[in-house]
Each structure stands twice: as C-alpha cells, then as structure tokens.
Amino acid sequence: MAIVTIPFNTTSIIDQIILITFLCSLGNIESMLIVSALAQWEYTMKKLVILVVTLALITGYAMADRGMDPVPETQGIVTSTTLDAIGNFASATEIQWRITDDDDGLNGIPPMDWGIYESTYTEDTQNHGIGLILYDKELDIETSGQITGQWNIEAVKELAFVGVDGARVVSTDTIFVDGASDYDYTEDHVICPFAQAVTYYFPAYCNRAEAGSTIDMTVANVRTTSTDRFVMPSSDNTVELNHDLLVTELVDDLPSMGTASAYMEVLIQEGAAEFFDDPIYYSEMLMERIEFSEETTVTGDITSFEKLMHYESGMVR
16 A cells, blocks of 8 residues: 655645545555545635635725825915906916826826826806906915815805896816725725724725816805815825805895806725735725716805715725
C-alpha cells in the first residue's frame, strides 16, 4: 500500500480534489485515505461557508460618495455686489470646477483609475425695460477642504424689482455636482478607526445632483441660496448640494407678480463592497440606481413661495 500525504494547509481545495482523483486513477490509495481526504475537505468547506455567511451578515454592503481631497495649493474667490438703481442692469456668474486624484490627472480621464468630481454654478439676471432695481449678491468660492456646515461654493442673492410699463426681470440660478470613483480603501479616506468594521472598501459610484430656479416677473421680491461641498479633508463629512428659493410680497399687500419655478434632479449609481476573508472579494457590479426629479412652478400674484432642496451623500450620515 502506498502512503501519500496531502498538504491540506498549503494546497487549495480544488488542487486537493484533482490530486486525489489522479492518485485514485493509479490505484495507489486505499479507500480509507480517500474518505479521510474528502472528510477533511468537507470540514474545511463547512468552516468556509460559516465564515462567509458570518462576515456577510456583519459587513453587508456599503455605498457612498467619498468626496475629494484638496490639492496642496488652494484658492479663495469672493465677490460682493450691491445695486440700487432705476434703469437696466445685467449680472452673470459662472464657475466650472473639475478635480481628480487620478494618477494621470484630468487630461488622462477617461479612462478613470480613481476618482473625479465636477461642479458648476451659474447665475444670469437681467431686466427687460426700465425698472426700479435693488440687487445684492454675495459669492464665496473656497478650494480648500471643507467640513460639515462649510461650503466650496456659496452664493446668496436678493432681488427686488418693480417694472415700468410692463418691464420685467428674469433671473436664473443653477448649481450642480457630479462625482465618480472606482473602489478605494476606506482607511485612506475616513478618520474614524471603526469605519473598516463597516466596509473595507469605498465601492465604485457615479452620482450627480442638480438644482436651480428661474423667475420672470414685473414685480419681484426674491431670495436664492446655492451651496455645495465636495472637496473635504476626509470622508467623515458628506458631499452636499443645496438650493433654496423664496418669493414673497414686495411690501404689504403688493405681491410679487409673474412666474417662479424651481427644480431638482438626482441620479445615483452605486456599487457595493463586501469582504469575506483574505483575499478580499470586491464586486464592481451596479448594485443601486436611483433617478429623482421634481419641479414646482407658480404663476400669478405670489404672496409666498418657498422651495428648499437638499442632496447629501456619504458613508457617515
């Protein structure tokens, strides 16, 4: 009788089965050795199944924006505008912002190895015909990492207008944020030491949100606020976008007159990260897709119209 030792601790289960089958074909192993090998394999598989189920129950799935680290040199842009006039005016603001941590930089995308964020903010206000104009605008752009309650883009606008002989004012604001990333290690982005107990990876994702408003009025008393945050010192904070529109009476018993509308659109596409044991298993499949849109429009004499829109995405919420 030939005695053969099969090293279960160093050989994979598949290799063990192949080795047993091969030796059996040579007739060199007693049935007892085969049974012992299969029993060892069955015991190993039971332990593996138990381990997989246990870790799947503990870790589950993880989905979230991780935001983007700031570049070493940062900038701040601030503007302030105040206007009190009778006549015509126009004001326009636009910012386009792209930032990545991809090894090939912005010019190397696509394809994408790590992550990229894009954000835009636009405002366009002008009157058509002579009118009484009161206009205030504060804009703050900060490229350093921002935490909860702080913003990379913040714009606050107040507008009062009374048209002469049917003159009207038209004003539009939009703010947009878009983030996409391949999977990355949680420990590289989250300060909290317990984050890896939830998920070892930040899974892949591709999320975008946009909000805005438009008014077209002969009499107007309007306030808009637009903010977003996507450049952060760590992923303990969340990616966030907000746009608020408030239309009220110009004075008591003199409502705003015309049309006001506000909208929000969100597209969420998330992967999932799940780990069982070393080596860690990671899935790149699309695990969640959400499409959201909402728009509200009012026309006539407007005593009060307020719409608040908020988007937030992150591992820690």
